[in-house]
Structures are given as C-alpha cells and as structure tokens.
Amino acid sequence: MAKPSFLPPFMFGLLFATFGVILSAKYSSITVDQSALLALKSHITHDPHNFLTTNWSTSTSVCSWIGVTCGSKHYRVTALNLSSMDLIGTISSQLGNLSFLAWLDIHQNSFQGSLPVELTNLRRMKYLDFGNNSFNGKIPLWFGCFSKLQTLSLYLNNFIGVIPSTLSNLSKLEMLSLGGNQISGRIPNSLFKCKELKFLSLFNNSLEGNIPTEIGNLTLLKTLHLGINHFKGKIPSTIGNLTTLKVIDLAYNNLSGEFPLVIGNLTSLRELYLSYNKLTGEIPLVIGNLTSLRVLSFGNNKLTGEIPLVIENLTSLKILYLSNNKLTGEIPSIIGNLISLTEIDLGLNYFTGEIPSTIGNLTTLEAINFSYNNLSGEIPPVIGNLTSLLMISLFDNNLTAKKFVTP
Template sequence: MAKTGFLSLMFLLLFAASRSTLSANSPNNSTDKSALLALKSHITHDPHNLLATNWSTSTDICNWIGVTCGSKHNRVVALNLSSMNLTSTIPSPLGNLSFLASLDIRHNSFHGALPVELTNLRRLEYLNFGNNSFDGEIPAWFGYFPELRSLIMHDNNFTGVIPSALANLSKLEKLILYNNYFKGHLPSGIFDNLSKLQELDLNENRISGRIPKCLFKCKKLRFLSLYTNFLEGSIPIEIGNLTELRVLYLGDNKLKGEIPSDIGKLTSLEEINLSYNNLKGKIPPVIGNLISLQVMGFYNNNLTGQIPSSICNLSSLRGLSLSENSLDGTISECIGNMSSSLSHICLQNNNFHGKLPDNFGKNCMVQNLEINNNQVEGLLPRSLGNCKDLMLLHVGNNNLNDTFPNWLGNLDQLQVLNLRSNGFHGKIYISDGTISFTRLRVVDLSHNNFSGYLPMKFFENLHVIRERYESKVKPEYMIFPSLDGVVWYAQDLSFTTKGLEIEFQLLLTTYMAIDFSDNKFFGEIPKTLWELHSLIVLNLSHNYLSGPILSSLGGLSELESLDLSSNKLQGRIPMELNNLGFLEVLNLSQNNLVGLIPQGKQFDTFSNDSYRGNPGLCGLPLSKRCDNDEETPAKFDRDGVAVDDELNWKFSILMGYGCGLVLGMSMTYVAFATGKPWWFIRIYERVRRRITKT
C-alpha cells in the first residue's frame, strides 16, 4: 500500500508539473506574447490598424489577426501578416517563437537587418519574406533551419552571393530568390545535398558564370528559372537528367552553343524558354518528343535551318515563338492544323518564304499572328476569318500581293492590324452591315499601293479610337487572356511613330495610331477624322491628298504626331492646330500651303523641316517674312477657309459697290458737265490696270 501510495503521489506531482508546464506554454504565456508585442512595437506604419487594435494584451493571442496556435501545445505555430501594407523591422525577440513552423510576411515593407536570433526557430518549415525591402547579404546562418522546406525571398534588395551554407537545407523543396541583386557564380556544391528540391527560381539577378552541372543532380526539379542573369557557356547535356521538369526558363542570358538533343528526354516539359541568348545551330528534331509542351520560346537567338517537321507532333502547343532568328524554309501547313490549340504564333524577323498556310479551321484559337519581316508571298489567307479571337495581325514587310482584307472586319476582337510594306493594292471598300473593325486601335497600311479616296466609312467604324480617352483610367498593357489564366503580353512590336521606327517591348492599350502613308490615296482629308478623339499618331504622308488642312483636326486633343507631308494640300495652316497641347512632331513639308505659320504654344517647338517645300509659307521659324496684312493670324472655319478673309471680301464688295456707285455718278456728272470726259476715261483705265495686275 505504501508503495502504491508513493507511486500515486509521484503521479500527482508529475501531473501537476505537466499542468504547470502547459500553463506556462499556454496562449497567455509571456514568451510568445512578448515576442509578438515586440514585433508590434517595431511597426511604424499600419494603415488599416489591423494590429494596432486587434493585438491587445487583454485578448488571447490565439485570436490575434495572423496568429495560429497549435492544438497540442497552444503555442504559436504560424504567423501570417502578408499583404497588410506594414512597415517594420524584424525584432530579435521574434526568435523566441520556438514552436513557429510558418512565417509569412510577404507583400509588405519590412526592411533592415535580419537578427541572428531567428536561428532559434528550429521548427520552421515555411519562410516567406517575398516582396519587401530587405537588403544586404543573406546571412550564412540561413543554412541552420533543419526542417525548412520553402525559402521564399523574392522581390527584395538582397545583394552579395548566394551563400553556400544553403546546401545544409537538406529538406528544401522551394528556393525562390528572384528579382534581387545577387551576383557571382552559383556555388558549385550547393545542389549536391538538395535532392528534394522541386522549384528553383533565381531569375532577374546578376548571377554569372556557367550553369553548374551539380544542379542537374536535383532530379525532382519541376520548375527551373534562371531567366535574366549573366550566365554563359553552353546548356549542359546533363539537363536530360531532369525527367520530371515541367518548366525551363533559361532566357535572357549569354548562353551559346547548340540546343542539346538531350532536351528531348524532358517528356514532362510544358514550357521552355531559351530566348535572348546566343544559341546557334538547328532546332533539334527531338523537340517533337515533348508531347506535353504548351509554350516554346526560342526567339532572339542565332538559330538556322527549317522548323523541324516533328513540331507537328506537339498537339498541346499554345504558344510558338521563334522570332528574331535566321530560320528559313516555308511555314508548314501543320501550323494551320494546330490552330485549334495554338493561340500565339510569333515567327517574325526570319527568312521564311513561300505562301502562308490557308487551313486555319473553324475552331481556330489564334489570338496573335506575327509573321512580319520575312519573305512570304501570295494572298493573305482567307481562312484567318475563322480565327474569331484574333486580336493582333502583323504581316508587315513581306511580299504579299492582295487587296484590302475587308473580310477581317468581321473579327470583332481585332485591335492591331499591320499590313505595311507589302504589295496590297486597290481601293479600301467597307460595306454596310458588317462589324468592320470596331475595336481596331492600331492600323498600319503604309508602303503599299492602295489607291482611291481615303475610306470615310472605315474611319467612322473605329469606335474605340472615336471614344474620348478618360485620363482617370489607368493605362494598361495589351494582353491576350487565356483559359488557363496565363497572361500573354503584346510585345516587340514596331511602328513608325513621330517620324521614327520604334519598337514597343510592351504595347499600351491607350496607344491609338493610323498610318496610311506612302500609298496612292487622293482627294481631300475626310472630315470624319476629327471625331477620332483618342488618336495619338496620324500619318497620311506621301500620297496625293489635296484640299485644305481641316481646322477641325485641332480637336484631336490626344494627338502627339501629325504627318501630312509630301501631298498636294493647299491653303493656310489652321490656327486651331495650336490647340494640340501634346503635339511633339509636326510635318507639313512638301505641300502647297501658304500664309503665316501659326505662332505660340507647340508651334514654337517645330523647326524649319516641318514646313520645307511650301514656297507660300512665311513667318517663324522660316526666314521668309510675311507681308503686313499676313502678320495678324487669321481665323479659319472647320473647312480651313479663313473667316476674316471671307468677311472682309464680302464687306469690301458692299462698300465698294456703295461708294463706287456714289463716286461714279459724281465723276460722271463732273466729267460731262465740264466737257472733259477724257479725264474720267484716264482714271478708269488706271484703276482697271491696277485691278488686272493684282
């Protein structure tokens, strides 16, 4: 009995001790609470008062915003303060949260040094400091988290090299460090021990040297991105070891050599981007083995030869970008056959020839087709009319020979149409009752053989450009949405803007441009142009346009570039053009314009080149002075006719008629009364000769 009583007493003592321990480690214990209150005291900006009001000493910390406690020990196991717009530093007492397994403070403005006391977080599995303002080097002690599976520190200002101590994180599955300022080589042995690594994202840093071969020992890698660094050398053939890889981004580096054929072993690959490098040679035919491939980007390299026929095996391909290479041959008809899945076709700036495939099916999913700057010929494929989602068509700088594709007017998603520098010809005819380019924002028909009058109906249908641009609306980049949520941007597009050929890496939706230059259009400028309120660029140069410059063009308040040069325009330059407050480029040269050049505002910024080849123009910036009666700026009506001149002419006729009648009757009476009609006749002849001279 004594022994039993002793054991019972010991049990009670142990139970009491355990209760005491649980009480000490309860949500109200001073350790966790003081650690979190220390963090709260370091926060200098809490715009939504999320912590200021909720993190109260009178409230159970397990009910605090962002705090999660474990059910077993009631200790803080997770802290999530993401996207709260907080500004703070990390206090050293935060390392006292010894049960913490997840720490997420992404999308804030945390800054300053990282305290070494964080190494006390031995249970930490998930650490996300992404999108903050931390700087300096990553301390070597970051390798002392034995349970860490995710280390995410992207979008900060970290510098220095990636510490080799990260090799100690043997359980690491995600290492996300993109968009920082890391430099130097990747540590050669860092990946030897990271056998569980599945995601590695180091893009947009300053990492140099070769891709270490030990990286390809991480056979569980599914996502590998080294995009936008300074890596050099060739792509190691060991890349074929990554048989579970789904995403491979090695673009925007200094890689050279050929694309290794071992890349054909990556049969799980869904996206590959090797763009913006110095790769050469042919596209390996084994690319056709990547049957899961959805996106292939090899643009901006030195690749040669033809597109391998094996590409036709890629039935899941959505995006094909081979632009800016030296590829040749014809464009396979299988490209058209793949249009039911292929939404982005970018083949510009190569040496492709022959005709374009004309087998785009009724289920065509193509959103952008860019085949500009090649040598393709023949007609524009009529089957493109099946591509109801087509938003961008760029076939400029080729040898196409066709009439204007008015059938494209039925594509109500079309926003950018570029046919420049081909052999398109004939009149532009838009029939009634069609959709007719209602969403078109950019149209470039320059350097062709179009003729006839400028198409008034075409301009009337440009509803997007006709709408007034609201300055409060935030400009956005033109994107091509897709069903899987992936965003494609309209990029690397070139247009003649402000007299220069400009390449737009990204195209804003507010960019509105019309370029009909270097054709054979004639007649007057259509009055409907003044209704295109959001137009930024208008180029009608090098045609046979006649008549006046419409004063109503002064209502195009967003216009930045106006080129009407090398036509047969007549009359004065309307003063209303002075209302174009954003106008940066004006070219009215080589016309038949006359009179005083408007002065003030934007006109004070234009040089002689804007007016050359108009002998009848005078005033600054030209050296030719105007007559006194031209020094006063004239007013014009909406058709470019000087209002004052018309009124003065009518007034002069009336005054001349009235005064002439009285004076004539008086002189006639005097002449015949004095018997000297020769005096009247001499005056009459002198006035008649003066009128004849003028």
C-alpha cells in the same frame, strides 16, 4: 495500529512537479518564439498597413498573430507568411530561433541586406520564399543544409555571384526560382542532381556558356525558364528527355544551330519561347506533334524555308510569333484552321503571294502583323469581319484595298 502511508502524497507531488516542468518548458518554448518574432518586428522600419504594429502584441498569444501558424501538438510556430505586406526592413538573426519553422514566405516586400547565417538552425524548413525583395550579396552556400527543402524562391532580388554547388544537396527540391537577379557564371552541373525538380527558373541573369546536357536528367521538369541570359551553342538534344515539360523559355540568348528534332517528343508542351537567338535552318516538321501548344515564339532568329503545313495540327495555338526571320513562300491557307489564334506576327520576312482569305475564320484574332514582306494582291475583305481585332499592320508590301463606290 497501521502507519499512515506517504505514497499518495508523494506521487501527487511528483506528478505536480512533472506537470509544472512540462508547463514551464512549453511556456519557455513559446516565449522563445515570441522573442524571435518581436526581434523581427523591431527590424521592420516601415509597416504601412500596420499589420504587425497593431497585431503583434504581447497581450495576445503568438499563435493568433497575423501571418503566424502554430502546430497543434507543441504550439510552436511552424509557418510564417508575411507576403505582400509592403514591409521594409531586414531579417533579424533571432529568426533562426524558430526551431519548428517549416514554412517561411516573405515575398513581395522590401526586405534588404544580407541573410543571417543563423537561419541555418531552421532544419525543418520545407518552403522558403524570399522573392521580390531587395536582398543582396551572394546566394549563401548554407542553403544546402536545408535537407528537407522543397521550394526555394529568391527571384527579383539583387543577389550576385554564382549559383552555389551546395544546392545539389537539396535532394527533395521541387521548385528553384532564382530569376531576376545578377547571377553570373555557368549553371553548375551538380544542380542537375536535384532530380525532383519540377520548376526551374534562372531567367534575367548574366549566366553564360552552353546549356548543360545534364539538363536531360530532370525528367520530372514541367517549367524551364532560362530566358534573358547569355547562353550560347546548340540546344542540347537531351531536352527531348523532358517529356513532362509544359513551358520552355530560352528566349533572349545567343543560342545557335538548328532545332533538335527531339523537340517533337515534348507532346505536353504548351508554351515554347525561342525568340531573339541565332537559330538557323527550317522549322522542323516535328513541330506538328505539339498539339497542346498555345504559344509558339520563334521570332528574331535566322530561320529559313516555308511555314510547314503540319502547323495546322496546332489547333490550340493562341500566339504565333515568327517575325524577323528569313522565311519564304506563301502564307499557307491552312492558317485558317488555327481557330484559337489571338495574335499572329509574320512581319519582317520574305513571304510572297496573297493573304489567304481563310484568315477570316480566325474570329478571335486581336493582332495581325504581316508588314515588311513581299505580299501582293487584294487585302481580303473578310478581315473587316474580325470584330475582336485591335491592331493590324500590313505596310511595306504590295497590297491593294478594294475600293467602295458610294452610290
């Protein structure tokens, strides 16, 4: 008589044990994530809309909690979006236990304090937005450990100190937003090793020194915001390498010298802000190459000469701001070709002659400022046909108005 085989029961037991280990590991992992999120919840002192108070409950799955996204394979938390919830609190160190987290967005809240070093455990991180909060202290050096990071946004906080050179380790970084803090010092040259950058914003800080010539290495850059700082010296000619640029903001600095002619290479440019600097010389003729331009803001500099006639090429222009310079000559009649204009400000210059009647072509105009010049002659009656006009300032000239006699 054959002996009974114990193999099937043994295999069944082995499979059951293995399945149990998998279930246990899965349950243990999701419990780790739950504990990390509950620790974050405990650090939030004000939840005015009760988003987390009522929704983040142990009676429901973590993956169903508001702002939480889990991966379909491991059911681990991969994304956390608590943006614009008006939350007040601090970031708990346990947040670093969300080891599968790749997306963290808590912008537009009132989180405060410093960032815990335990966040360095989040090695999968690709998107990190802490913007518009109240974080303080120095920008951590350990941000450089997020080798997969593509977006780093820390704008409108209270960060101090310098831009850490370790950011140069972020070879995949496409967006860096540090504006609206209290950052000082110079831009480290190492930052321009991040050649994948498409968006760079350092506006409204206390940065100083020259704009590094290495900025020309960022050949994929589309947006550059360096306004409201203390930069000095000339605009580097290497900026002409950035042919994909759509927005340049260098306003409210101490930049000097003439415009680099290579600015004519930037044919994709839509917005150019250079106001409130110490730029000299004439408006270059190459400005006529920028046919996609919508905003041209050169006000409050030391520019001389006349408005170049090539400005008629800028038919997409909506805002023309040239006030408070030393510009001379007449306002060219070709200004009437800029049929998309909504604002024109030529005040505080030395313009002479009459206001061209072609201004009547600018039917979308909402604001005109020609004050503090040497204009003469009659105010064109066609201005009365500009039905979109909300503001007009012509004072301190030698203008006359047509008298209407009532029958």
